[in-house]
Amino acid sequence: MLPTNYSKTFVGFCTALLFMCASMNSRAEVLELTIQPQSNKVETSVQLTELIGFDLTIKFENAVGLTAQNFTVNAQLIDVNDLSILNRLPDSLLTGIPTAFPVLISVEPDPTKGFSFSGAYEIELYTKSLHYTAGSPLRMFHAHGNGDFEDITTMTGSGSYRVRTNGGQFSDFIIVADLRDVNTVIATKVARLANYVNTISSSLTLVASQPLNDALSNIQTAISNGYYQQALQATNALIQLMHADDGSLYPDVWRSTGDLENIRGRILSMANTLRYSLRIR
Known part of the structure; x- marks a missing residue:
C-alpha cells in the first residue's frame, strides 16, 4: 500500500499532467x-x-x-x-x-x-x-x-x-x-528532389530541363557511389543554376491564390536542405 504522502504527490502529478495535456x-x-x-x-x-x-x-x-x-x-x-x-x-x-x-x-x-x-x-x-x-x-x-x-x-x-x-x-x-542516420536523411532528400524534378520536367523547355536533369544525375551518381564530397559539389552547382536564373527558365512566383508553381523556389529549398545534411555528415 502506498504511503499517504506518496499518494497525494502522485494524484497531484496526474492532475498537473492532465492540465498540461489539455493546454x-x-x-x-x-x-x-x-x-x-x-x-x-x-x-x-x-x-x-x-x-x-x-x-x-x-x-x-x-x-x-x-x-x-x-x-x-x-x-x-x-x-x-x-x-x-x-x-x-x-x-x-x-x-x-x-x-x-x-x-x-x-x-x-x-x-x-x-x-x-x-x-x-x-x-x-x-x-x-x-x-x-x-x-x-x-x-x-x-x-x-x-x-x-x-x-x-x-x-x-x-x-x-x-x-x-x-x-x-x-x-x-x-x-x-x-x-x-544522416545517410538515410540524405537519401530521403535526394529522392524527394528527384521526384519533384521528374514531376515538373515536362513543363519546362529543353533548355531548362536538360541542365536541371544533368545536375540531378550528378548528385544521384555521387551519392550512389558514396562520394559525398562530390555530391556536395554537385548540389552547390544545382543551387548556382537556380540562383543564376531570374524566373525566365524556371518559374519562380508563388501566389496566395495557389494557381502558380514556384519551381525555382522549391528546388532551391530542396537543394539547400540537402546541402545542409551533406555538410554535417
Whole structure:
C-alpha cells in the first residue's frame, strides 16, 4: 500500500499532467506582425507560456502585397503524442516533437488579397525554450496542407537554439527531434528532389530541363557511389543554376491564390536542405 504522502504527490502529478495535456490542445494564436515592405521582411515574437516562446523572421527575395491584413502567422501548442502529427513524420521511432517546444507554426497568406513572392523565402526561428549543442538532432520540418512533414533545415546554431530554412510554398512548420542516420536523411532528400524534378520536367523547355536533369544525375551518381564530397559539389552547382536564373527558365512566383508553381523556389529549398545534411555528415 502506498504511503499517504506518496499518494497525494502522485494524484497531484496526474492532475498537473492532465492540465498540461489539455493546454497542448489550445487554439491557435494569431501573432502580431511587424512588416517591413521595403526590405520584404516579416518579424514576430510570442510567449505562449512561461517557458515556451520564440522569435520568427521571414524574408523574401521579392514580395507583392506584403501587409498585416493579408499575411497571417499562427502559433499553437500541440500534444507531443498527437497522432495526426506523428503519423506525418518520416519515422515513428526516430522522429518526434521535443517536449520543451511542442509548437505548430502556420503561415497563411489570405488567398483573396493578392499576396505573392518570387524565389525562395527564408525563415529563421530563435527560441530560448531549446538549447543548441554540437550534434543536436533538432530540425525544422514543413508540411503543405495536410501532407507529410519533411526536413527543410538549412542552418542550426546557438543562442539558445536558432534554426533557419527556406522554401517555395507555405503552410505548417514544427521543430522535430530527428534521430535518423544522416545517410538515410540524405537519401530521403535526394529522392524527394528527384521526384519533384521528374514531376515538373515536362513543363519546362529543353533548355531548362536538360541542365536541371544533368545536375540531378550528378548528385544521384555521387551519392550512389558514396562520394559525398562530390555530391556536395554537385548540389552547390544545382543551387548556382537556380540562383543564376531570374524566373525566365524556371518559374519562380508563388501566389496566395495557389494557381502558380514556384519551381525555382522549391528546388532551391530542396537543394539547400540537402546541402545542409551533406555538410554535417
